[in-house]
Amino acid sequence: MNIYGKYFARYRFLFIMAVLCVLLEAACDLLQPTVMARIIDDGIKYGSVGTVIRYGLLMLSVTALGACFAAVRNILASRVSQSVGADLRGDVFEKILRFSEAGADKIESGSLITRMTNDTSQVTQFVNGLMRIYVKAPITCAGSIVLAVLLSPSLSTVLWAVVAVVALWIVISMKLSYVRFARMQAAIDKVNTVVQEYLMGVRLVKAFGRFESEEERFEEANGNLADRSVSSQLVFSYFSPLMSLSVNVGIVMILYFGSLLFQAGSIEVGRISAFISYMAQILLSLIMITNIFNTLVRTKASTGRIREILDSGEDFPADGETFVYGEEAGVGLEFENVTFSYPGGSGIPAVKNLSFSVNPGETLAVIGPTGSGKSTLAWLCLRFYDVDSGSIRINGRDIRSVGSGALRKSIALAPQKSMLFSGTVSQNIAWGNPEASPEEISKAAKAAQADGFINEMPQKYESLLGQGAINLSGGQKQRLSIARALVSRAPVLILDDCTSALDAVTEAKVRRAVSEESARDKRTVILITQRIGTAVGADRILVLENGERVGFGSHRELMDSCRVYREIYDSQIGGDR
CATH class of the missing domain: 3.40.50.300 (P-loop containing nucleotide triphosphate hydrolases)
Structure with a gap:
């Protein structure tokens, strides 16, 4: 995902601060089971109320501090992720503006819309998660494993077995899900394309009474999207319970072996309790890591689609020799x-x-x-x-x-298919020359025989046109298109x-x-x-x-x-x- 390097560099300080807050928050979470073990073994076991209060206040302080770090990193994560998303959308749109005709022909407009919205939103969510749970979950998982091993090397054998099994499930689920998520994004493209084509040709559909065929096209695309979405989610639906089962089996085994060690006097109750708490943290962390890989797979698919836009051929450079011509x-x-x-x-x-x-x-x-x-x-x-x-x-x-x-x-062009934009009549004509005066706009409209119907409109040249100038006839659109070319004064x-x-x-x-x-x-x-x-x-x-x-x-x-x-x-x- 090296295409995002410049965005992280741009917000490096905020990103580092957010990660630092995540590290400190994770440290606070990791301290709590250990403090709880001290409360049980040093306080409750010997009936020392002072010890219970002292460690209880420490535990509350650690929890409050962790909450403060969590609030700060949430604020930073939101700022950075939304800024990265906005910058990415801007770069993608700028690239689309510079598309060569071959590049524009290669990717359908419906797919471009999906990539600018759905795919960039997926990236934004990933960046947000990266500064929150995506960094915290591995740290918490690793820290819990280390602290659990330190608490009881004898019980750590079960822990390592559980981690190995869960890691296997994660690897298999990633391999199965990537292709499915890529196919799901392609299915979203198809739905958008079908809807867009219908909206562009709605009058033709009505004229030929083709509602049933359009419904069939949409149902086919929509059904395909539903099937592929279900297929992509089923992978995690299967493997998430397997991971939970693996960890819970590990907890049962720890309770069993821990009871044997307690009876033998090799371990205290507080340590067993802390060990189980760390196992619970490991379970939650592994579930988060599974979600991380879920998001990572989707983000990888979205990144590939965004990269296809950013790597597409650009229009010929705007710079170069200036074209000079004699007006005479x-x-x-x-x-x-x-x-x-x-x-x-x-x-x-x-x-x-x-x-x-x-x-x-x-x-x-x-x-x-x-x-x-x-x-x-x-x-x-x-x-x-x-x-x-x-x-x-x-x-x-x-x-x-x-x-x-x-x-x-x-070179001014009045194309075969008139394309007008939402805005006023005057703004559409001035597209050919943004510096044109009202007199020049009126003169071009008169030459294009558009002045008559424009003056019959409610606000004349300031009348608003709908998207695609749907409130004008074909002939009126063509005359405005000609006026736009004439006002450019191109030779x-x-x-x-x-x-x-x-x-x-x-x-x-x-x-x-x-x-x-x-x-x-x-x-x-x-x-x-x-x-x-x-x-x-x-x-x-x-x-x-x-x-x-x-x-x-x-x-x-x-x-x-x-x-x-x-x-x-x-x-x-x-x-x-």
């Missing part, structure tokens, strides 16, 4: 022999040996059948993925030599089929406003679309099929030279060309 000249984009396959996919290239260029201030439309690699171009431009071969250059510079932060500030604008929910009239208005703004600001625009009407007005059109370039030029040139383009035109418009 604009920004150009060039693909040269680019080939790319999605990591962990089928291995079939999404883009194959693709070459084209867009001059500064031009508008390029990218069109092609579904699955032809259109959206992949957007991800590659933003360097969400690196190309397998070839290069992508922006203003003549390979994007791999540019810091990702600077690169992405130079390159990528519109990835982001007008699919708009009617033809509204889309034409959006295209015209974007075209006017882009011409004025010398902005390079890439329109990724499936609509021939959207592509026709572009300066040049790139036609893709199966990830390959099958056409590049103006509308008229492609109508004469590109079969795929003509087929798209005929299927959507037809008639005269």
Whole structure:
């Protein structure tokens, strides 16, 4: 669990103080049976009331002191464990923010939520226990064994036999439980994923009346979780009674052999009583140690899942060369022999040996059948993925030599699936440029044809949107997404089929406003679309099929030279060309 080293280093002083309090508390607990033996052998045996009172007061003082140490270590343990948990969650979330696309594709969102909540809580509980019973239990157990042996070496043979048997049970239970707890955490992931998918697609479920199938999916995942939880707990359900039985058999044997030694005059009653008290402490300590290993096994499984996040590939570094462009000249984009396959996919290239260029201030439309690699171009431009071969250059510079932060500030994206966040309308638009003024936000909204419905909302630009903007229609979400891209003032604008929910009239208005703004600001625009009407007005059109370039030029040139383009035109418009 070396990933937690920095957290313990951060709170080293508090941790040491808590452990010191635990040691002193354990020492107080270990003294009590010995003091009790003195009360019996030196006081009660000889009828000395003064001796009984004196050792009785000592025992009360030791108990009170132990309680004080326990209170202090509880306070320290709570502070340190909650601080470590908060720091760990922060580091995990920060890592998720820096995930590469391959890393994000590897771990499902439902599993990420479980790891940030359930697994980090498990670690927090372990740290809390580590500063409380996890340190105390082994010390108390070892101390009780040593003091019991000192009290009566003759009876210690039984003690060693009991400890050996219980240790065997603990080792076997750990080996059996680790795999079961790992499977249980995976089952929790599945339950979270099923619930999350239902909540995201609840309207679709209602539309198709798929409630029964969703219930079956949940029941299957929930039943699997219940089975695996029972399986993991059964291990300790079996072995805990075995350990208790072993210790209690040991106590019976000590009573038997102790009575024989007492009759022979080899041991006093007080020592037998203290020996049994130490055996009871050993029993409680072993039960605690069993719980410790129970928690340790679960924490080990959780640590592995957290480590998988922390060891995942990060996005490309934000630092690097700063991207510099001339405002007068604009920004150009060039693909040269680019080939790319999605990591962990089928291995079939999404883009194959693709070459084209867009001059500064031009508008390029990218069109092609579904699955032809259109959206992949957007991800590659933003360097969400690196190309397998070839290069992508922006203003003549390979994007791999540019810091990702600077690169992405130079490219604004309105994605195919509009994603908005809980907050106000103004805050969602300003996501593209946090420093945008109210006038710039309003201007971008007007260009995206969103100003009309925004002003009809109760608080206009300060109206609150629900999570995922569920209180907006698809077309309204897309227009806000476009406004967010426009307000960024980035020199390159990528519109990835982001007008699919708009009617033809509204889309034409959006295209015209974007075209006017882009011409004025010398902005390079890439329109990724499936609509021939959207592509026709572009300066040049790139036609893709199966990830390959099958056409590049103006509308008229492609109508004469590109079969795929003509087929798209005929299927959507037809008639005269």
